[in-house]
Amino acid sequence: MKFGIVIYDGVEPIDLATYGVLSMAKRIRPQIEICTITASENLCVSLANGLRVLADHDLTSAPPVDVLIITGGPGWIAQAQNEATCRFLRARAEDMLMVSVCTGAMILAAAGLLDGRAATTKCQVVPPEVSPIVRLRKDYPAVDTREASLVDTGGVITGGGVTLGIDTMLYLLGKFFGQDVAKETARIMEYHRAWAANVERFPPLRVASQ
DSSP states (O other), X not given: OEEEEEEOTXXXXXXXXXXXXXXXXXXXXXXXXXXXXXXXXXXXXXXXXXXXXXXXXXXXTOOOOSEEEEOOSTTHHHHHTOHHHHHHHHHHTTTSEEEEOTTHHXXXXXXXXXXXXXXXXXXXXXXXXXXXXHHHHHHOTTSEEOOSSXXXXXXXXXXXXXXXXXXXXXXXXHHHHOHHHHHHHHHHTTOHHHHHHHHHHXXXXXOOOO
């Protein structure tokens, strides 16, 4: 099973935990494949605060994947206005599961992929920054904005902010490989206690799309 992770200039480095969780899960399910995809033509991506990474593919060379994960970070504003990115997401949405973490949901909303669906995104910010979930509710009234660790509407899954991206990846592992794989991955990551607490106190939502 192949996972594609969309990164771009200004992604928060912690959102690369999406890759990290899948990398750990690969020890349990070696058939997992992971690649990174970027809108940058030279494949070099400058993450928030200067970390640079080299993506595997640009938008035109991106291979088919089973799950496409859109990361978040301060660069989401530019990507939400990038028609090439939005067009890529709309085209891929027909063939694969779309998943966002953190403010990646804002890019999906800009592409029109959350219209008529329940969705969530990052809530907590440093003032005077406006909370992305407030912006999602205000700027995209066609989206049923929810405050949750994760919202699963079937064809699209949106995860909450920052470290909840880890929980989103564990949710995906449970969805595709079973809860035993998800729990074992959380254990070897030494995240099982935090995950159990999050599931109990801030549970994911499963909502049918409208």
